[in-house]
Amino acid sequence: MIASLPRPVWLRTATVLYVAAFLVFLFLPLLIVAAFAFNNAPYPAPPWRGFTLDWFLGNESAGRLGLFHDTELLGSIWTSIVVASWVTALSVAVGAANAFLMERHRFPGKQALSVLMLTPLVIPGVILGISILSLSSRLAELADDLFGLEIDSLRPGLPLVVLGQFSYIATIATLMISARLKRYDRTLEEAALNLGASHVAVLRTITFPYLRPALIGSAAISFLMSFENFNTTLMLVGADPPLTVMMYGRMREGASPVLNAVSLFLIVASATLALTLMRRSPRQDA
Amino acid sequence: MAEAPVHGAWQRRLLLTLLLAPALLWLFALIVLPQLELALLSFRERIAPHEYRASLDQYRTFFTEPLYWQVFVRTATMSVISTALTLLVAFPIAWVITKVARGRASSLLFVVCLIPFWVSETVRALGWLILLRESGVLPALLVKLGISAVPVELLYHDATILTGLVYTSLLFMVVPLVSSLESLDNALVEAAYDLGASGVAILRQIVIPHAAPGITAGCIVVFMLTLGNYLTPNLLGGKNSQWFTELIYTQFIVRFNWEQGAAFGFLLLALSTAIVALGLRLSGQRFVDVMRRS
Numbered sequence: 139m140i141a142s143l144p145r146p147v148w149l150r151t152a153t154v155l156y157v158a159a160f161l162v163f164l165f166l167p168l169l170i171v172a173a174f175a176f177n178n179a180p181y182p183a184p185p186w187r188g189f190t191l192d193w194f195l196g197n198e199s200a201g202r203l204g205l206f207h208d209t210e211l212l213g214s215i216w217t218s219i220v221v222a223s224w225v226t227a228l229s230v231a232v233g234a235a236n237a238f239l240m241e242r243h244r245f246p247g248k249q250a251l252s253v254l255m256l257t258p259l260v261i262p263g264v265i266l267g268i269s270i271l272s273l274s275s276r277l278a279e280l281a282d283d284l285f286g287l288e289i290d291s292l293r294p295g296l297p298l299v300v301l302g303q304f305s306y307i308a309t310i311a312t313l314m315i316s317a318r319l320k321r322y323d324r325t326l327e328e329a330a331l332n333l334g335a336s337h338v339a340v341l342r343t344i345t346f347p348y349l350r351p352a353l354i355g356s357a358a359i360s361f362l363m364s365f366e367n368f369n370t371t372l373m374l375v376g377a378d379p380p381l382t383v384m385m386y387g388r389m390r391e392g393a394s395p396v397l398n399a400v401s402l403f404l405i406v407a408s409a410t411l412a413l414t415l416m417r418r419s420p421r422q423d424a
Numbered sequence: 425m426a427e428a429p430v431h432g433a434w435q436r437r438l439l440l441t442l443l444l445a446p447a448l449l450w451l452f453a454l455i456v457l458p459q460l461e462l463a464l465l466s467f468r469e470r471i472a473p474h475e476y477r478a479s480l481d482q483y484r485t486f487f488t489e490p491l492y493w494q495v496f497v498r499t500a501t502m503s504v505i506s507t508a509l510t511l512l513v514a515f516p517i518a519w520v521i522t523k524v525a526r527g528r529a530s531s532l533l534f535v536v537c538l539i540p541f542w543v544s545e546t547v548r549a550l551g552w553l554i555l556l557r558e559s560g561v562l563p564a565l566l567v568k569l570g571i572s573a574v575p576v577e578l579l580y581h582d583a584t585i586l587t588g589l590v591y592t593s594l595l596f597m598v599v600p601l602v603s604s605l606e607s608l609d610n611a612l613v614e615a616a617y618d619l620g621a622s623g624v625a626i627l628r629q630i631v632i633p634h635a636a637p638g639i640t641a642g643c644i645v646v647f648m649l650t651l652g653n654y655l656t657p658n659l660l661g662g663k664n665s666q667w668f669t670e671l672i673y674t675q676f677i678v679r680f681n682w683e684q685g686a687a688f689g690f691l692l693l694a695l696s697t698a699i700v701a702l703g704l705r706l707s708g709q710r711f712v713d714v715m716r717r718s
Contacts, residue, residue, distance in 0.1 A: 140524065140610050142610060153524060164591075171554065174554055183557075184560070235442075235443050236446070239444060239447055243443065251447065260700045264652055264673070264692075268685060269689070272461045272465055273457055301454060305450070368655050373676065382545075389553065397550060401544075401550055404544055405547060408542040408543050409539055411542065416535055
């Protein structure tokens, strides 16, 4: 029942209990992950054996390899950062071009193109991955047969991971930037042009500053989605796995608490990003 | 039309071409052509090394090998159950956010609900593993409370997989529900109440019809994401998960039988597309908004 109507005591109690249970359900897994990053035991499992920072600072010689000395794990974080940077740059650039294309121009087939732009979101990530893998290895074989060229970037590896993630994150960037461009008052541009400003000057001093929040927002979302992507990446990954794939591999082997340590880092990083973005535009970009 | 006159016709044409190029390159090189390649792969059969012929063999295998279509049906059924459960769990929360809590409490609750979903799915799966496995937190707690004599394995059950899937999908249900419930006029509910309608009647005749677009949109997205999920069923279900995406992975990456994997991929895509198309017809443009928000 809504707030303005009388609610019996049992309903109020039930509501409070439900919300409490829901919040426990939401946060318990994350709190558990964070807590066991500090447990003084070789496995992330109860009982609690006291507080330690070994899983962050530990050195191999001490028998416990902490996050800051785990070069394999640190390497995969770096790989993720590199991949995410490429995906972000490509997605925001293509997304911005698409936004101008769809909001400012008319051309035959526009309706079809706008539908096509949405399709990457309805194709499961696994299928995006295998389809790009299939096409690129056909191209690699063609290059080999016709020209005797061995093109490594067409084989599973980071270039394909970047393309695979970009293939659907570009849609998200396009939607976010278009939404902002749609609300743009074009008379501002016309006024500047009438007053003698050049097109470049208008773009730089009026249009770009207006679009900046959407560009920053879509860059942050693109980076995060790339960093956290698993399905598409798993199908295209080569010799050096990004963080999520590396974590997955280790979790299947039986995790050491160093995974909790790296997870805590991820929780803090993404919560900070989430809160920053939501503070800037409450509810809109959630 | 609103374009400034200084723009010459050929300049406009050049600009249009420059803007079209990246869009077409992206969509054709990474979406259209790969899907065509996948279709071609699925309709061929290898008769000798580097020799292929057109065939329906891969699809025949799917229908004649019980394991394959059973996993397919199981994945679809579990996804439907998971979507329904997600709706049941998310609806009361969306209701509290929009209609019960007020002002700051309402927006705070909304933000708090969203935060966990910014964290990687891998991390959340790790949390469930530590909570539920035999040596984990909940089994130890059950022993301590005297509910079970020895630690029980809580992983690898269907219920575990469903819990994990609901957990992963909640955001994609809460957001469209909140936005559709927000536009429901409180006066309607009050009027119905004053006229003596029961809670159930209000829910059935006013709230649900009003929130229907949000419910449909949330359900489509959740169903689609659940169907295509790999990580959660795989980690929480182990060998018992029997998720269709795992079959695709096995055929493609482990067995290197791309033809079979491509056929499986196409079947999954067909199911997913059918559901999305159905939902799009029911909910119209809202789908786009939902994807934007999530």
